[in-house]
Amino acid sequence: MDVVLTIAGSDSGGGAGIQADLKTFQELKTFGTSVITALTAQNTCGVQGIYPTTPEFVAQQMTSVFQDFNVKALKTGMLFSTEIIETVARILQQQTAHIIVDPVMIAKGGAALLQDDAVHALNTKLLPLATVLTPNIPEAEVISGVKIRNEQDIFNAAKRILQLGVKCVVMKGGHFEEADTATDTVFFENGSSFSMETKRINTKHTHGTGCTFSSAITAFLGRGFTLHESIVEAKKFVQLAIEHPLNIGHGHGPTNHFAYQELRGIYEVMVHETK
Ligand SMILES: Nc1ncnc2c1ncn2[C@@H]1O[C@H](COP(=O)(O)OP(=O)(O)OP(=O)(O)O)[C@@H](O)[C@H]1O
Numbered sequence: 677m678d679v680v681l682t683i684a685g686s687d688s689g690g691g692a693g694i695q696a697d698l699k700t701f702q703e704l705k706t707f708g709t710s711v712i713t714a715l716t717a718q719n720t721c722g723v724q725g726i727y728p729t730t731p732e733f734v735a736q737q738m739t740s741v742f743q744d745f746n747v748k749a750l751k752t753g754m755l756f757s758t759e760i761i762e763t764v765a766r767i768l769q770q771q772t773a774h775i776i777v778d779p780v781m782i783a784k785g786g787a788a789l790l791q792d793d794a795v796h797a798l799n800t801k802l803l804p805l806a807t808v809l810t811p812n813i814p815e816a817e818v819i820s821g822v823k824i825r826n827e828q829d830i831f832n833a834a835k836r837i838l839q840l841g842v843k844c845v846v847m848k849g850g851h852f853e854e855a856d857t858a859t860d861t862v863f864f865e866n867g868s869s870f871s872m873e874t875k876r877i878n879t880k881h882t883h884g885t886g887c888t889f890s891s892a893i894t895a896f897l898g899r900g901f902t903l904h905e906s907i908v909e910a911k912k913f914v915q916l917a918i919e920h921p922l923n924i925g926h927g928h929g930p931t932n933h934f935a936y937q938e939l940r941g942i943y944e945v946m947v948h949e950t951k
Pocket residue numbers: 692782783784811812813848849850851858859860874875876877878879882883884885886887888889911914915918
């Protein structure tokens with residue numbers, strides 16, 4: 677049994693954060709462990725409150741997990757503050773597991789899940805350790821300092837992000853709402869890249885899509901899939917989860933973490949190798 681870890685915030689509504697990550701890990705036949713960086717009082721309508729964990733207690737949770745388990749891959753989600761990022765990065769420096777960083781900044785409803793002054797610590801302390809970074813378009817703009825309006829901007833932003841020390845960046849296209857596809861573009865440090873295209877689903881039930889996608893990459897990497905296979909298979913997982921919603925809650929509902937197993941992972945992602 678491969679052990680994986682999520683270092684993220686708790687979503688009391690169960691659709692994003694730690695809860696989405698553990699559901700994804702379980703569906704993908706890995707053993708999920710967790711380090712909680714913050715509690716959120718949250719549901720499908722928004723975030724009603726945030727109660728961050730102290731950096732010392734984040735460190736204590738990480739030590740408990742690493743002392744006992746051989747963690748094959750781990751992801752970070754909501755990290756909230758400079759102090760928590762610095763603590764997480766300091767402990768991760770001693771680890772050999774694949775590190776997937778989902779740079780969670782703002783919840784779908786608009787609540788800030790990362791303090792503005794924490795971007796510097798993210799860029800300088802955590803990103804140099806990352807195997808994979810999975811920004812959405814607004815997050816990629818903040819990290820790279822490049823305004824993104826078209827494909828060339830995506831390329832320029834990705835290049836800047838790779839210069840921060842990230843080995844692979846997945847630029848997620850979920851926020852291009854006018855497109856009829858949901859296309860993510862993947863760039864590697866060696867200069868190669870590919871894009872993944874799926875049908876865009878017209879739905880409001882997209883709460884936790886980014887958490888689900890990055891935890892699926894983590895689970896596949898933890899099981900020993902290659903980086904390329906893990907990213908494409910995770911795209912399939914999130915596509916099926918969005919395409920077959922559970923219709924829970926009164927706002928932006930969660931995705932369906934059961935769908936990938938129930939449909940035996942059957943979905944064709946269009947992959948275009950660009951180099
Ligand atoms: N309407 C949609 N139809 C199909 N795929 C989508 C849709 N919206 C997002 N995706 C896919 O979901 C994944 C997550 O992308 P997205 O840009 O939504 O991340 P995010 O904004 O970080 O998510 P979140 O903040 O909700 O956790 C990507 O693979 C993206 O292409």
